[in-house]
Amino acid sequence: MKALKLDHVGIAVESLDEALKLYSGLLGLELKGTEVVEEQKVRTAFLPLGDTEMELLESTDPEGPIGKFIASRGQGVQHLAFRVDDIDAALAELKAAGARLIDEKARYGAGGARIAFLHPKATGGVLVELCERKA
């Protein structure tokens, strides 16, 4: 497989409103939109920046992945997302190569993207997301 670009940087925040004061207010990024992703128990905000985006993630449930992340590690960079053109092929290739995956099959993320995570224990502590989107 071949990663095409850094699709977005996922940042866990306690409050989207507070985080937007920094990213939108002080740093001048434009807020493209917000979305609740029920399956992930998060409310997200997307802020395009050049050829990539910042994805702010606020937990809607302490038991969700972002709630647990903040409880154990605090706010901060949570994942890096790499764009691929065919996530099914990429996952099959990674699996065949013996890579550890959290998601063996792609699921839906914010913005209608198809996403899957690699296991951070096998990627040097960086949670890597693969992301396929038609845009």
Ligand code: ZN
């Ligand atoms: Zn993401």
